[in-house]
Amino acid sequence: MPSQPLELILARQFGDSLSMPCFLVDPDGNLLFYNEAAESIFGLRFGETGGMRVEEWATVFTPSDANGNALVPEDLPLVKTISTGNPAFGTFFINSLTGERIQITVSSFPIMGRSNRLLGSMAMFWKTKEI
Amino acid sequence: MKIKVWGCRGSLPTPGPENTIYGGNTSCIQVTHGETCIILDGGSGILRLGKYLNPNVKEIHVLFSHLHLDHTMGLGFFTPLYNPSIKVHFYGPSTSNEPLVNRLRRYFSPPLFPVRLSELPRHPIIHELNNCQFSIGEVQVNSEYVCHPGATLGYRLTAGNSVFAYISDHELQMGSSNFPNEPEWTNGYEIAKSADLLFHDAAYTSKEYMTKIGWGHSSVRDAIAFGKMCKVKRLALFHHEPTRSDEQLEQMLKKSTQNLKLDFEVELCAEGMVYELE
Numbered sequence: 307m308p309s310q311p312l313e314l315i316l317a318r319q320f321g322d323s324l325s326m327p328c329f330l331v332d333p334d335g336n337l338l339f340y341n342e343a344a345e346s347i348f349g350l351r352f353g354e355t356g357g358m359r360v361e362e363w364a365t366v367f368t369p370s371d372a373n374g375n376a377l378v379p380e381d382l383p384l385v386k387t388i389s390t391g392n393p394a395f396g397t398f399f400i401n402s403l404t405g406e407r408i409q410i411t412v413s414s415f416p417i418m419g420r421s422n423r424l425l426g427s428m429a430m431f432w433k434t435k436e437i
Numbered sequence: 438m439k440i441k442v443w444g445c446r447g448s449l450p451t452p453g454p455e456n457t458i459y460g461g462n463t464s465c466i467q468v469t470h471g472e473t474c475i476i477l478d479g480g481s482g483i484l485r486l487g488k489y490l491n492p493n494v495k496e497i498h499v500l501f502s503h504l505h506l507d508h509t510m511g512l513g514f515f516t517p518l519y520n521p522s523i524k525v526h527f528y529g530p531s532t533s534n535e536p537l538v539n540r541l542r543r544y545f546s547p548p549l550f551p552v553r554l555s556e557l558p559r560h561p562i563i564h565e566l567n568n569c570q571f572s573i574g575e576v577q578v579n580s581e582y583v584c585h586p587g588a589t590l591g592y593r594l595t596a597g598n599s600v601f602a603y604i605s606d607h608e609l610q611m612g613s614s615n616f617p618n619e620p621e622w623t624n625g626y627e628i629a630k631s632a633d634l635l636f637h638d639a640a641y642t643s644k645e646y647m648t649k650i651g652w653g654h655s656s657v658r659d660a661i662a663f664g665k666m667c668k669v670k671r672l673a674l675f676h677h678e679p680t681r682s683d684e685q686l687e688q689m690l691k692k693s694t695q696n697l698k699l700d701f702e703v704e705l706c707a708e709g710m711v712y713e714l715e
């Protein structure tokens with residue numbers, strides 16, 4: 307496994323030091339890291355799951371809108387950022403792995419490294435309300 | 438590949454009777470392979486390199502790790518730049534906005550230096566690098582951004598089966614998620630892995646590092662742990678602190694390696710030293 311570019315290592319270091327939940331993905335959307343705060347929302351530990359492909363993480367939490375309609379991956383802010391390279395924002399519901407239905411708000415942005423290289427994307431999210 | 442050290446001091450040239458073994462000139466390494474002449478960094482050591490350069494050399498490739506003063510301060514005194522029959526290439530880290538040539542022009546301009554880049558008899562050819570791979574003659578060069586304030590590159594030079602890695606200024610702990618355990622998440626690993634010879638920043642003792650986190654340099658212990666992780670065959674500790682005498686450097690190495698069982702060589706880089714990699 308080749309080592310990650312400096313910018314992603316620093317992004318992981320940054321995420322790791324935050325108490326706000328965060329996700330870090332590579333340019334193809336593969337989940338590289340989520341921090342402890344994210345672990346507590348999802349009820350999953352990074353050390354146990356490791357990385358996940360976009361099809362996995364975009365569906366494993368069964369994202370849905372306020373009416374309970376399932377969201378396709380393309381509707382998720384982080385997936386939008388991966389496919390367009392632009393920042394995105396959104397609020398939706400997920401089922402945590404402990405079965406809890408929670409509302410989260412997500413802000414995602416691309417990681418443009420030195421020399422304008424697109425190296426991945428990062429998402430920060432907040433638990434907005436519990437049902 | 439023949440590797441000659443013309444300067445391995447960090448931050449500031451430190452001539453003096455207490456520094457005769459390891460030398461006082463700042464970063465400058467000459468790599469020769471057949472006809473190819475590569476220079477890593479243009480610190481104060483480049484003056485003597487220029488003075489003793491083989492007169493048959495007509496093309497020189499200078500690779501800058503970054504543009505901090507200790508890595509560029511010798512450039513204006515590098516005589517081949519004033520010889521129109523020698524073609525000089527400058528390679529350095531690309532940033533997102535300002536071209537490398539503009540950043541180099543800051544050095545080559547009053548009041549820092551009287552001669553402008555455009556006034557040289559032959560303008561150096563500028564190459565901007567990021568994480569990339571290219572060849573100079575028979576030498577394959579890989580460059581990668583490393584963790585140090587401002588855009589900074591590490592270099593991996595491969596000729597035949599031999600590999601020389603150069604990471605002059607690098608803060609290992611800052612650029613790693615779980616140092617020294619996960620190569621995938623350790624910055625610089627790709628540059629140094631399995632190298633026959635690694636020159637790596639080892640500016641501080643472990644105790645000093647605790648008060649200098651974020652300054653962009655590593656401790657001797659961390660440099661050794663990195664060498665071990667990368668399975669290098671030989672590690673030369675680089676970027677000696679200007680305040681440290683020969684005696685103090687030797688004590689520092691002794692203290693940092695005692696009780697360590699190492700299966701590779703660790704030594705202090707010294708000015709004038711020559712390595713031959715087959």
Ligand SMILES: [Zn+2]
Binds near residue numbers: 448507508605676
């Ligand atoms: Zn330096």
Ligand SMILES: [Zn+2]
Binds near residue numbers: 503505
């Ligand atoms: Zn520096």
